[in-house]
Amino acid sequence: MSSMENAESQGGVAAGELRQFIERVERLEEEKAALQDDIKDVMAELKARGYDVKAVRTILALRKKDPDERQEAEAILELYMNALGMA
Amino acid sequence: MSSMENAESQGGVAAGELRQFIERVERLEEEKAALQDDIKDVMAELKARGYDVKAVRTILALRKKDPDERQEAEAILELYMNALGMA
Amino acid sequence: MSSMENAESQGGVAAGELRQFIERVERLEEEKAALQDDIKDVMAELKARGYDVKAVRTILALRKKDPDERQEAEAILELYMNALGMA
Amino acid sequence: MSSMENAESQGGVAAGELRQFIERVERLEEEKAALQDDIKDVMAELKARGYDVKAVRTILALRKKDPDERQEAEAILELYMNALGMA
DNA sequence: ACACAAAGTTCGCGTC
DNA sequence: GACGCGAACTTTGTGT
Numbered sequence: 001m002s003s004m005e006n007a008e009s010q011g012g013v014a015a016g017e018l019r020q021f022i023e024r025v026e027r028l029e030e031e032k033a034a035l036q037d038d039i040k041d042v043m044a045e046l047k048a049r050g051y052d053v054k055a056v057r058t059i060l061a062l063r064k065k066d067p068d069e070r071q072e073a074e075a076i077l078e079l080y081m082n083a084l085g086m087a
Numbered sequence: 088m089s090s091m092e093n094a095e096s097q098g099g100v101a102a103g104e105l106r107q108f109i110e111r112v113e114r115l116e117e118e119k120a121a122l123q124d125d126i127k128d129v130m131a132e133l134k135a136r137g138y139d140v141k142a143v144r145t146i147l148a149l150r151k152k153d154p155d156e157r158q159e160a161e162a163i164l165e166l167y168m169n170a171l172g173m174a
Numbered sequence: 175m176s177s178m179e180n181a182e183s184q185g186g187v188a189a190g191e192l193r194q195f196i197e198r199v200e201r202l203e204e205e206k207a208a209l210q211d212d213i214k215d216v217m218a219e220l221k222a223r224g225y226d227v228k229a230v231r232t233i234l235a236l237r238k239k240d241p242d243e244r245q246e247a248e249a250i251l252e253l254y255m256n257a258l259g260m261a
Numbered sequence: 262m263s264s265m266e267n268a269e270s271q272g273g274v275a276a277g278e279l280r281q282f283i284e285r286v287e288r289l290e291e292e293k294a295a296l297q298d299d300i301k302d303v304m305a306e307l308k309a310r311g312y313d314v315k316a317v318r319t320i321l322a323l324r325k326k327d328p329d330e331r332q333e334a335e336a337i338l339e340l341y342m343n344a345l346g347m348a
Numbered sequence: 349a350c351a352c353a354a355a356g357t358t359c360g361c362g363t364c
Numbered sequence: 365g366a367c368g369c370g371a372a373c374t375t376t377g378t379g380t
Binding site: 018021028046 | 225
């Protein structure tokens with residue numbers, strides 16, 4: 001490495017720029033983790049109030065899906081279950 | 088490293104033994120990957136025959152679960168869905 | 175269901191309360207998804223600037239780990255790799 | 262459903278065929294699970310012999326990758342780490 | 349029971 | 365545009 005190298009140009013990489021990018025991502029990930037914690041807290045609260053967490057998770061998942069798609073999928077599933085005697 | 092070192096005792100690790108373990112795992116993983124491929128093939132065949140792959144996956148998942156547990160979970164889910172007007 | 179039932183007490187579930195919980199989680203998940211999108215954008219920007227995204231991801235992962243733990247883990251790994259001639 | 266329906270033609274689905282497919286997959290999944298158990302056993306044995314399981318997992322992962330690709334990736338990573346002073 | 353880890357599922361990406 | 369691959373998230377199991 002030449003004597004011109006410094007913190008801002010290590011081996012052809014603009015160190016400062018790279019660092020900026022990384023720190024931006026890290027900040028966003030921190031905020032994201034904080035939200036994840038918040039969700040965890042709400043779930044704990046839910047549970048403490050006597051709700052079934054797994055069922056609530058299922059509800060959340062269902063609400064994310066398109067109702068038509070979901071109904072369609074359920075219909076096929078039921079068809080197969082009937083065919084297999086899993087009613 | 089001392090002059091006593093050889094392929095079977097590198098830095099205090101019994102290289103031969105370690106290699107044996109690793110190769111055993113790799114063989115098992117190979118077989119496992121082969122089975123995974125077989126499953127993939129069956130799924131492709133299913134699909135080619137006109138079946139809905141996602142629904143079949145759901146069926147497989149359901150069949151793995153205890154029927155009582157499943158029924159219980161469904162009952163709770165339905166209760167919540169009714170409460171939320173998602174019927 | 176008895177005539178006393180209303181939107182707030184469906185089958186013994188306090189519908190309003192349940193709904194509150196669910197909507198709280200959904201709001202948090204929305205914010206979380208927005209942050210995920212932001213991260214995605216930064217990654218795209220990184221990439222456009224010529225950086226290797228996978229390497230940046232690795233950097234981010236490394237920075238999350240305790241430096242001491244990491245060094246220890248690396249030392250063991252190197253030991254094993256030497257033993258196996260993977261140097 | 263018409264009076265012609267039987268176990269082999271439920272609602273337009275060839276129940277027997279569907280069942281065959283599902284049972285084939287289930288058999289394969291069983292074998293796969295058995296192998297997974299075997300791997301788990303080997304890992305436990307490894308551990309009992311004093312090896313670091315996590316490091317062994319890393320070795321296995323590294324050996325799956327193309328050596329050239331890996332070296333390339335490591336070079337980039339090192340470059341970035343130097344630029345960030347993480348050496 | 350809690351946290352850590354492993355498995356499965358899902359989503360985004362690159363490829364053809 | 366679909367398909368297969370790889371990474372991320374979620375969920376399930378385990379060990380403390």
